[in-house]
Amino acid sequence: MITIKEIARQLNMSTTTVSNVIHGKAGEVSDDTKKKVQDFLDKVDYVPNINARNLAQNESKIIGLALKARADKYENLIMDPFVSVLIGGVEETIRNAGYFMMLYISSDTGEIMRHVSTWNVDGLILFGMLNDDGIRVSEKYKKPIVCIDTYSLEGLKHFTNIGLDDEQGTYDMASYLISQGHKKIAFLSDNMNGVDLARLNGYKKALKDAGIKYKETNFLKIRPRAEDIDESLEEICKRAPEFTAIMCVSDLYAVTLMSALEDRGIKVPDDISIVGFDDNMLGQLHRPALTTVHQDVKAKGVTAADTLLKQLKGQKTPNQIKLPTRIIVRDTVKNIKTDNKESYKDIFSKKRNDSYSCK
Amino acid sequence: MITIKEIARQLNMSTTTVSNVIHGKAGEVSDDTKKKVQDFLDKVDYVPNINARNLAQNESKIIGLALKARADKYENLIMDPFVSVLIGGVEETIRNAGYFMMLYISSDTGEIMRHVSTWNVDGLILFGMLNDDGIRVSEKYKKPIVCIDTYSLEGLKHFTNIGLDDEQGTYDMASYLISQGHKKIAFLSDNMNGVDLARLNGYKKALKDAGIKYKETNFLKIRPRAEDIDESLEEICKRAPEFTAIMCVSDLYAVTLMSALEDRGIKVPDDISIVGFDDNMLGQLHRPALTTVHQDVKAKGVTAADTLLKQLKGQKTPNQIKLPTRIIVRDTVKNIKTDNKESYKDIFSKKRNDSYSCK
DNA sequence: GGCGGTTACTTTTGCGCATAAGTTGTACGC
DNA sequence: GCGTACAACTTATGCGCAAAAGTAACCGCC
Numbered sequence: 105m106i107t108i109k110e111i112a113r114q115l116n117m118s119t120t121t122v123s124n125v126i127h128g129k130a131g132e133v134s135d136d137t138k139k140k141v142q143d144f145l146d147k148v149d150y151v152p153n154i155n156a157r158n159l160a161q162n163e164s165k166i167i168g169l170a171l172k173a174r175a176d177k178y179e180n181l182i183m184d185p186f187v188s189v190l191i192g193g194v195e196e197t198i199r200n201a202g203y204f205m206m207l208y209i210s211s212d213t214g215e216i217m218r219h220v221s222t223w224n225v226d227g228l229i230l231f232g233m234l235n236d237d238g239i240r241v242s243e244k245y246k247k248p249i250v251c252i253d254t255y256s257l258e259g260l261k262h263f264t265n266i267g268l269d270d271e272q273g274t275y276d277m278a279s280y281l282i283s284q285g286h287k288k289i290a291f292l293s294d295n296m297n298g299v300d301l302a303r304l305n306g307y308k309k310a311l312k313d314a315g316i317k318y319k320e321t322n323f324l325k326i327r328p329r330a331e332d333i334d335e336s337l338e339e340i341c342k343r344a345p346e347f348t349a350i351m352c353v354s355d356l357y358a359v360t361l362m363s364a365l366e367d368r369g370i371k372v373p374d375d376i377s378i379v380g381f382d383d384n385m386l387g388q389l390h391r392p393a394l395t396t397v398h399q400d401v402k403a404k405g406v407t408a409a410d411t412l413l414k415q416l417k418g419q420k421t422p423n424q425i426k427l428p429t430r431i432i433v434r435d436t437v438k439n440i441k442t443d444n445k446e447s448y449k450d451i452f453s454k455k456r457n458d459s460y461s462c463k
Numbered sequence: 464m465i466t467i468k469e470i471a472r473q474l475n476m477s478t479t480t481v482s483n484v485i486h487g488k489a490g491e492v493s494d495d496t497k498k499k500v501q502d503f504l505d506k507v508d509y510v511p512n513i514n515a516r517n518l519a520q521n522e523s524k525i526i527g528l529a530l531k532a533r534a535d536k537y538e539n540l541i542m543d544p545f546v547s548v549l550i551g552g553v554e555e556t557i558r559n560a561g562y563f564m565m566l567y568i569s570s571d572t573g574e575i576m577r578h579v580s581t582w583n584v585d586g587l588i589l590f591g592m593l594n595d596d597g598i599r600v601s602e603k604y605k606k607p608i609v610c611i612d613t614y615s616l617e618g619l620k621h622f623t624n625i626g627l628d629d630e631q632g633t634y635d636m637a638s639y640l641i642s643q644g645h646k647k648i649a650f651l652s653d654n655m656n657g658v659d660l661a662r663l664n665g666y667k668k669a670l671k672d673a674g675i676k677y678k679e680t681n682f683l684k685i686r687p688r689a690e691d692i693d694e695s696l697e698e699i700c701k702r703a704p705e706f707t708a709i710m711c712v713s714d715l716y717a718v719t720l721m722s723a724l725e726d727r728g729i730k731v732p733d734d735i736s737i738v739g740f741d742d743n744m745l746g747q748l749h750r751p752a753l754t755t756v757h758q759d760v761k762a763k764g765v766t767a768a769d770t771l772l773k774q775l776k777g778q779k780t781p782n783q784i785k786l787p788t789r790i791i792v793r794d795t796v797k798n799i800k801t802d803n804k805e806s807y808k809d810i811f812s813k814k815r816n817d818s819y820s821c822k
Numbered sequence: 823g824g825c826g827g828t829t830a831c832t833t834t835t836g837c838g839c840a841t842a843a844g845t846t847g848t849a850c851g852c
Numbered sequence: 853g854c855g856t857a858c859a860a861c862t863t864a865t866g867c868g869c870a871a872a873a874g875t876a877a878c879c880g881c882c
Contacts (some may be wrong), residue, residue, distance in 0.1 A: 105580065118832045125869065133832060149603075151580045154869035155517040159837050164514070186546035195568050204582070207566045209554050221510045223465060223563070244508075252881055360749050366750045389718050389745065393724045466838055477862045482840065493860060518867050735841035 106148050115144055126152070158224065167198050167412060168225040170208045170216045172233035177452035186196045186401055187231075187386065190252070193405025194229060200386040201413050213238030221245050227412045234259040235407070248415040252409050264423050266408040270299055272399040277351060277379055280431055285441030286349040286377060289316075292324040292340065292361065293353035300353050303381060306349055324350065326357055344376055349438060355380035355387040355396055362390060362436070364410035373438035382461050383432055392435035402407030465507050474503055483646055483688040485511070522611055526557050527568045528773060529575045531592035545743065545760055546590075549611070552764025553588060560772050572597030580604045586771045593618040607774040609767050614657035623774070623782050625767040629658055631713050631721065632756040632788035633665030636710060636738055637753075639790055641673045644800030645708040645736060648675075651683040651720065652712035653697065662740060666710055703735055705798060714746040715738035721795070732797035742791055747795040751794035758788050 108126070112119040117137065124132045125141040133141075137187050141424065144424065158164050162323045171187065208217055220228055227248040231236070234254040239262055239308050242249060249263045253287050260263070274452030281289055293300040304323070311318050324343065327336040341364050344350065352358035372378050372392055380387050380396035387394030404427060473479040476496065483491050492500075495710050508580040517523050530546065554564050565582065569575055572592060579587055589597070593613040598621055601608060606624045618624065638649055639714050650658040663682070683702065685813070686695040700723050703709065711717035717739030721731050731737050731751060731810040739746050741756035746753030763786060770780045 105583075108866070108870095114723065119869080120871080121831065124831095127870085132830075137830085147626070151577060153518070153521070153583060153868050154581050155514045155583060156837090157870075158514040159839090159867090160869045160871080178837070188550070191547070191550070191566070192568065195566060199568070204578075205549070205566050207554060207564050209551060216850085218510055219563075222513050224464075224512060224514060356744075363748050363750050363752075385715075386745065388603070389722050390749065391722050393722075415818055468838070478839080479841075479863085481859065483861095486840085491860070496860085512838050515867090516840080518837090518869090519839045519841085521867070545846095 105153065106150055108150075110142060111141075111150065115141065117141075120130040126150075131268045133283050138152075139448070155384065162224070164226050165203050166206050166223055166225045167194075167203050167409070168206050168208055168211065168216075168220050168223070169194055169218075169227045169231070170228065170233060170403070173211050189401045190231065190405040194409045196410035197406050198413065200408075214241050217241045217245055220247065224301070227416055228406050229412060230254070230263075234263075239263075248412055249323065250412045250415070251410050252404060253299055255302060260424065264411055264421055264425070266404055266411060266425050267298075267427070268399050268404070269426040269428055270302035271306035271309070273381060273399070274303040274351065274429070276312045276429070276431050277316070277381070277397050278307045278308075278310030279335040279352070279375065280433070281437065282310065282316070282350050284377070284437055284439045284443075286437075287316055287317060288347045288349070290322050290343075290347040290350045290358055291353070292326055292350050294326050294328055296323075303353050307336050308412065314381075321346075326361075328357075339362065340369065341365055341368050344370060347376065349377035349379070349437065352378065352380050355382040355384050358394055358436075359386045361392050362394075373436050377437040377440075379437060387434075389396050395434045395436045396432055398432045400427060403427055465509055466512070467509075470500075470503060470507070470509065471592075473543050474500065476500075485509075487571050504615065518585065521783050522563050522707035524584050525582055525584045525728055526562050527565050527567055527575075527582070527584040527587045528554075528590070528767070529569065529579075529587065530590050531593060532568045532570050535706050542809050545741065547710045548729070548760045549590065550765040553768045556765045556768035557772065560768075562772070573600050576600045576604055579606065586687055586752050586766050586773060586775055589622075591614070593622070598622075602807075609771045610776070611756040611763060611767050612658055614661060619783065621804055623770055623780055623784075625763055625784050626771060627658075627685045627722065628636055628785040628787055629761070630665035630668070632740060632758070632790075633662040633710065634788050635665075635785070635788070636740070636756050637666045637669030638673070639792070640708050640710070640796065642741075642800075643670065643673070643736070643796055643798045645704045645796075646738075647708070647732050649702075649706040649709045650712070651685055651709050652717055653687055659663065669775050687716075693720075696720065700724055700729065701788065703729060708736035708738070708796065711737065711739050711774050713741050714741040714753060715810050717755065717795075718745045721749060721753075732795050736796040736799075738796060746793075756788050756795045757791045759786060762786055 108119045108122050109174050112122045115122070121133055121137060122141055125138050126145070131445070154165070169191065191207070198205055202248060206225065208216055208219055211233065213235065214237075216233070216299045218240075218351075228242075229250050229252065231252045234251050234256045236256065236258050239256070239258050243262070252260055254260070254263075254265050254266050255322070278289060289307070291304055296304060308318050321338060325342050326340060327333065337360070340361065344365065350361065352361060358378050362378055365376065366371060370376060378394070380394050381399075382401075383396045383398035383416070387396050407425060407427065411425065414421050467478045467481050473480045476483070480492055484497050484503070495767045500615065513524070528550065529639065535703050550566070555739070557564055565584065567578055570592065572594065572805065573596075575592070575597075584606060586609070588609050588611065590611045593610050593615045595615065595617050598615070600619050602621070610618055610622050613619070613622075614628050626817070637648060648666075648670070650663055652663060655663060666675050683699050685699060687694065696719070703724065711720060717737050718783060722735055722753045724731060724735065724737075729735060739753050740758075741760075742757035746755050763822075766784060767787055770784065773780050787788055
């Protein structure tokens with residue numbers, strides 16, 4: 105790899121002159137030499153050594169994207185189709201801004217932070233991995249941090265968060281179910297923290313506003329670990345007849361559940377209505393096609409990256425951005441209203457099998 | 464960030480001594496000072512400046528992972544759930560070896576190579592993006608390159624390739640279909656290059672070995688672009704009755720097709736048998752569950768990374784690795800053999816709904 | 823005609839690290 | 853008691869770049 109020094113030697117001039125041409129410092133070098141240098145640069149296909157540049161400038165032009173890897177390999181976040189879309193959004197945005205992306209998958213916040221400071225990363229996007237320990241460690245490294253989908257209250261105080269209006273999403277969906285005559289609505293999720301909790305709350309609120317009482321028994325817990333998913337599903341399917349509809353915290357759960365119900369001869373939506381959250385391929389391709397809450401995952405990645413880039417430029421950014429959701433009505437909800445005077449379909453346009461991308 | 468120089472100053476010793484302790488150069492520093500330095504390092508939580516280190520050592524400890532971004536945004540490779548699993552495999556492997564991963568999504572090989580040389584990347588993994596132009600450009604940068612799933616003949620000459628025994632996979636699957644009495648078997652794919660061609664060839668070979676003639680009309684072309692997927696499916700569904708089985712080049716196509724067939728009242732597997740290739744969530748969760756060819760995507764990533772790491776250590780590696788496939792029999796193939804004396808099930812064990820990971 | 827200002831450069835310094843080369847001090851063999 | 857070998861250091865150098873500081877020539881102007 106040719107260096108500035110070598111170029112300067114061959115052109116019989118100083119390195120600073122060459123450097124000035126490279127950086128387009130107009131007025132500091134005559135048009136004549138500028139052209140001479142530029143031609144030479146093109147000829148030898150000069151590429152700067154980024155390590156030297158970063159060392160001299162004390163910056164890295166790297167943005168780190170840290171993804172939580174759960175301890176259980178079956179649940180590794182990276183395995184979720186969702187994630188690659190998000191990565192794509194981040195990468196595209198920062199590349200267009202002249203930054204590079206270093207991807208890091210780990211559940212050890214300390215390790216992440218060490219990595220970040222080793223590489224002198226300019227900024228950090230955290231996805232799914234902000235706990236209180238993480239916050240404590242990250243305070244030491246004064247780099248801008250943007251979180252995606254964090255619900256850590258402590259974290260919200262310190263960092264920008266890019267999230268979703270989860271509560272509104274489930275509120276709308278539960279309201280839709282209620283409008284279709286459903287009263288016995290279960291909520292299926294695997295925990296009561298973070299995103300899951302926010303979604304649960306939206307659902308609860310809709311019930312409350314409709315005058316329906318929420319009972320603890322409405323909460324169906326799914327255990328997604330590979331070893332016990334079967335017994336988990338068995339139990340949920342057994343309890344399904346208690347309800348006329350089940351709201352699932354994600355499309356993945358919804359589709360998983362539908363498959364399990366189908367295996368046991370329970371028909372969706374005739375026997376029970378099922379709805380999801382996310383609007384991914386899984387639900388789009390399933391038959392009956394899944395009625396769900398749509399979120400724009402790529403926009404999440406793009407917004408997170410944009411926000412971080414703004415912070416790097418010293419611009420102020422809101423410390424909480426909630427992207428909107430909208431419900432997508434497909435074929436997994438049955439209208440069980442006896443009084444059919446006013447159809448909800450008039451309000452929520454029924455959109456069948458939205459086009460999606462393939463391969 | 465504290466530097467070696469500063470540490471040396473505070474401990475009243477030379478930077479070389481500190482550096483030696485950091486690098487565990489035994490015998491060059493007394494146990495006494497070693498302990499003193501080590502304690503101090505721990506106390507101040509020293510992290511080396513990687514740019515300085517790389518500059519001094521002329522290496523980067525970075526491995527680049529370049530993914531092809533197709534021009535059409537709907538087909539961006541990163542959008543495929545497949546990809547995140549692969550990324551995960553690569554990341555895990557190189558991290559364990561002390562390397563970092565820089566992710567790059569682009570379709571401009573020149574751009575990738577410039578990036579690679581800018582960052583002084585130690586090695587490169589290319590996924591889905593090796594064309595002849597790419598080869599020409601990459602020759603200039605003498606870095607080890609490992610390709611995943613390339614079928615560029617020119618590329619195979621120059622670089623290591625990690626692929627799949629695609630041909631064997633479709634050969635086995637076609638043989639299975641034939642054993643179930645199918646003779647009119649279509650092959651569905653969107654082109655006749657690379658992976659698709661290899662899979663087509665395995666299918667053709669199986670037909671030939673069974674004495675069935677392959678006709679050009681057996682090839683169903685699916686056009687996956689978002690704009691014309693619907694008409695593409697329409698046409699394929701119209702032609703479906705010509706066949707008793709359709710082999711799809713991927714699970715995504717298989718499930719997409721099944722949904723389209725279902726929408727038109729065509730029952731799988733009663734009216735027509737469908738099989739896929741990949742064995743991903745989509746097919747596992749679909750009902751009927753998809754009979755398909757299994758490939759271990761994570762292993763692909765891991766193997767590619769392992770191979771590259773070996774090359775970096777100067778070890779010899781085979782210049783072509785083909786990972787095995789196996790067929791997974793689920794519920795989308797109907798046995799239409801009139802003579803039922805010997806069931807294929809005795810040969811290919813029927814495995815129903817293999818456990819899969821959730822969320 | 824000396825002086826500020828400008829243009830078009832060059833020289834020099836330092837970023838933080840690794841390491842080659844140099845400097846002690848001391849134990850040991852003969 | 854002198855040379856040698858070695859342990860335990862320190863000093864000095866350079867990686868490639870950016871940028872501060874320096875220089876030299878020229879121009880116009882009161």
